[in-house]
Amino acid sequence: MGLGTLTAVERRQTARLRRAIRDKGWALSQGCIEVDGRHVEARYTAGLTRQHGHPELIVVGWPMPRERDVLEGIIDHVATGQALEPCWVTFGDRRLALVTVDHPELLWLTHLVYGLEGHPVSALQLVAPDDRGRWPWAGGDGVLLGRWPFD
Helix, strand or coil: CCHHHCCHHHHHHHHHHHHHHHHHCCEEEEEEEEECCEEEEEEEEECHHHHHCCCEEEEECCCCCCHHHHHHHHHHHHHCCCCCCCEEEEECCEEEEEEECCCHHHCHHHHHHHHHHCCCCCEEEEECCCCCCCCHHHCCCCCCCCCCCCC
16 A cells, blocks of 8 residues: 555544654554444554554443553553563453454554554454443453453
8 A cells, every 4th residue: 555545634644653653652543443334432552563563452442431541551561561462451440351353454544554664463452341340252232353262
């Protein structure tokens, strides 16, 4: 994909991401993604792959006002060299799960940045239970972008 095939908005967004990656080693994007025919809000990283050799992170559809704080806290661990993989994590008083994303191309702005530079992208989804404490793989309201690997 060449620069000429991007819209003006996409060129501005990728330029913003590249500046943030250059300045702090990662960037955060927010927008809608399509999952199983429905549009959901998502927030995801760009730069962890290139700067830290780590999968990008994505949060989908959380009604949680602190989602940015959670993502930035986990990014801080990655930036210090901690490699994360599918597992349970605790952030503050919340139990969360990291799940491998089956179709990381959903992080489309990240792919625009890396696609132009030839870097492959993988991703981990940060998953939280719904308001009733149910996980997506157990009938909860959340969106799961991969398979739950734990029993």
